[in-house]
Amino acid sequence: MTFFPRRTVHLDFHTGPDVPDVGADFDPRAFARTFLDAHVDSVTVFAKCHHGMLYFDTDRPERHPGLVPGLDLLREQVDALHAVGIRAPVYLSVQVDEHAAREHPEWVAQTPEMTLVRRREGSHAQGDAYTAGWHVLDMSTGYQDHLAGQVTEVLEHLGQVDGLFLDMCWDQPSSTRAANEAALAAGLDPTTQQGRDAHARRVALRYMARFRDLAAPHLAPGVASGVWFNSRPKTNLHAEAQLLRHVEVESLPTGGWGYAYLPYVARFVRPLGLPTLSHTGRFHRSWGDNAGLKPQAALDYETRQILSYGLTNGVGDLLHPRGVPDAAVYERVGRSYAHVAACEEHLAGTAPLAQVALVVDPDLGDAPGASGIGAVRLLQQLRHQFDVVPPRAELSGYEVVVVPETTRVDGELAAALSAHAARGGGLLLVGEGLRGPDGAVSVPGAGLEVLGEAEHATTFLRSVHPAVPDLGLDAVVYERGLRVRPLPGTEVLVGTVAPYFDRDWRRSSGHSYTPPDSAAGVTDSPSVTRRGRVVAVAQPLLSSYGRFGLEAHRTVLAALLRELLPRPVVTATGPLHLEVVAHRGEDRTVVSLLSYLPTRVGAGLGGEGLDLVEDPFPLVDVDVVVRCPRPPSTAVLQPAGTPLEVRVEDGAAHVRVTVLDGHALLVLEHPPTPSTPTTPRGA
Incomplete structure (x- = not known):
């Protein structure tokens, strides 16, 4: 069986050359025992850190001067972990190396102003x-x-490795003499930002291929991991997957990534089909917070969320320079990983379901902005099962495709969307997603014309169709939308109410935008229309929802998705923050129920603060409805093993669930018959 780590630790060891007694207290047996007792099956250990220091037996001048004489820390860590059945991939820093920068300042990247490039505060x-x-x-x-010489020596020194983790591998534009000459030789203009960026991408892809090939003969047999190039945008993986055997997602919520990052990136990565693990961290803040420890509930939430997305787990830690893991850290890691380990067997052989595809622009990188965050948050809150995909993704396996405001619809994507609608798939086109490359409507089947930007900066929504609930008042849209004209036969679901006038320096009314001119009724430019299974939203509601979270916008979008997807694979009552992720295997459907509520802490006047989880949020008598391919024979809440009553009605299993500790798996067994066909992605 091929090994891929399920519960890992990324053991940071960035130790400056002025720190003495490095590894002085290292005990191989105690070191390995710490991880074994914490249910860890893989530990990434350091050959080289950001300081450019090496931690193995070498004659190179970069060997850490404080490393205990005669101590081959890297080999002893690897051997100790292997002795107890734990894998040990090896870390080397790539574009950050202080020793090399000091000895060879001509190697340091430069701006066009000939200023050395430095990295501080995570940027x-x-x-x-x-x-x-x-x-x-x-x-x-x-x-x-x-x-390359350092990497070669590490590989030859160890003989075989369980994988390489090469860090700090982003595209780095530079104006050094070497970069300028190489760019010119490639036909690129280094005097422009575009030329420098293109050269940086070319350099990155070339060295990635070089180090992949360098490591290939030394990768241990039976291990799925290969060489991972960290710090690259995950949304570019659709173009770089051929260079990889696996994927790792770095996501420390309190370390700058936030709790909106992983739900977006995980759903983009998993359709690629590569084994993937995701790292959170044990730190209260971020990397280097060596004496900060986050609450147990936060570590529980983050590791359980990773599990629910169908990824395997990693926790970032920092080894003390003297070489002894902190017991308090691994008490918490062990508690989190014990629960994850108990859940894994129930998810084995399953894959996450997805009925909805959210099409995003990969050029946005891993920070999708308000539109992407709004879309992901909305779909999560509505319990929809969805993937995040690039414009060239195959859409035929999805029932509904959502195109948000920030996705550029070119001719190829427009054709794919039209083909999806022609075969009966649902389309939700929002804001600029309505416009194609020529500014006209992106999907002719939408049944409208796009006339340009809306006349008013602030407008208001009014439901005019039974499909959308009455909003109680004309609900504001804070950002400018599009002006559209529906064609004959197109239904108007939500009308647009204009303000009395736009607020400016010449005239205004009140503290903010001007009130709606409600008595005038709706304008001739509607906010939402429907033609068949194509729904067009002329207002930037996903972007607005990402920025402001207005309930009325969620109400409208929920109604639209309900029209396009009347039979979702899972629905559930319970609080809005409840995360529901469905998995399907041949003989069972598993629904992960995750209930934690991050809160803002540490924010003084003018401070940004920190989002942190302190406690699980209990679920009591939550009704869960799951559509299974066959009536389930049993319903069990795992890993506690609690049997539940299940009622089958209209092809769906109805179960009532109580979860007090933040997470559980609802496992519905439906053994296959000999003629059972393969289950499609969203079935």
């Missing part, structure tokens, strides 16, 4: 020479060969 930033931070190396220079 690529130009920093002054007297502030602690990291220099960023230019892989167009001789540094790449220097790094």
Whole structure:
């Protein structure tokens, strides 16, 4: 059987050269025992850190000067972990190497102003020479060969590795002499940002292929992991997957990623079909917070959320320079991983279901902005099962396709959307997603014309069709939408009410936007129309929902999705924050129920604060309805093993569930018959 880690630890070890007694207290048996007792099956250990220091037996000058003489820390860690059946991939820093930057300043990336590029506070930033931070190396220079020599020595030193984790691998534009000459040789103009960016992408893809090939002969047999190039945008993986054997998603919610990041990225990565693990961290804040420990509930929530998305788990830690893992850390990691391990057997052989495809623009990177966040948050809150896909994805396996405001609809995507509608699939086109490359309507089957931007910056929604509930008042849309004209035969579901006038310096009314001119009725430019199974939303409701979370916008969008997808695979009562993810195998359907509520802590006046989970949120008598391919024979709440009563009605299983500790799996057994066909993605 091929091994892929399920419960990992990423053991950071960025240790400056001025730190003494490195590894002085390292005990191989105690080290390995710590991870074994915490249900860990893979630990990523360091060969080289951001300081450019090496932690193995080598004559290279980069060997950490404080490493205990005679101690081959890397090999002893690997051997100790292997002795207890734990895998040990190896970490090396790529574009951050302080030793190399100090010895070879000509290798450091430069801005066009010939300023050295430094990285501080988690971003690529130009920093002054007297502030602690990291220099960023230019892989167009001789540094790449220097790094290749280090990687080669690590591989030959260990013989075989369980994988390589190469960190800090983003596209780095640079104006060094080497970068300029290489860009010119490739026919690119380094005097423009576009030319520098294109060269940076070309360099990255080339060194990725180089290090993949360098490592290939040394990868341990029976291990699915290969070489992972960290810090690259996950939304570019559809183009880079051929360079990879597996995927890792770095996502520390309190470390700058936030709790909106993983729900977006995980759903983009998993349709690629590569084994994928996701790292959170044990830190209260982010990497390097060596004496900060997050609450147990936060670690529980994050590891259980990763599990629910069909990914395997990783927790980031930082090993003390003396080489002893912190017992308090692994008490918490062990508690979280014990629950994850108990759940894994029930999810084995299943895959997440997805009835809805959210089409996003990969050029946005892993931060999709308000529109992407609004779409993901909305679909989660409505319990829909969905994937996030690029414009060139195959759409035939999905029942409904959603195109948000920030997705550019070119001719190829417009054709794919039209083909989806022609075969009976549902389309929800929102805001700029309504416009094709020529500014006209992106899908002719939408049954309307796009006339340009709306006349007013602020407008109001009014339901005019039974499909959309009455909103109680003319509900505001804070951002400018599009002006559209429905064609004959197109239904208007939500009308647009105009304000008395737009607020400006010449005239205004009240503190904010001007009130709606309700007595005038709706304008001739509606907000929502429907033609067959194509629903067009002329207002930027997903973007607005991502920014403001207005209930009326959720009410409208929920009604539209209900029209397009009247038989969702799962529905559930319970609080809005409840995360419901359905998985399907040949003999069972498994529904993950996750109930935690992040709260803002530490925010003073003017401060941004931190989102943190302190406690699980109990679920009591929540009704869950699941559509299964066959009537289930049993319903059990796992991992507690609690049997539940199940009622089958209209082809769906109805179960009432109580979960007090934040997470459980509802396992519905429906053994297949010999003639049972393969289940499609969203069935």
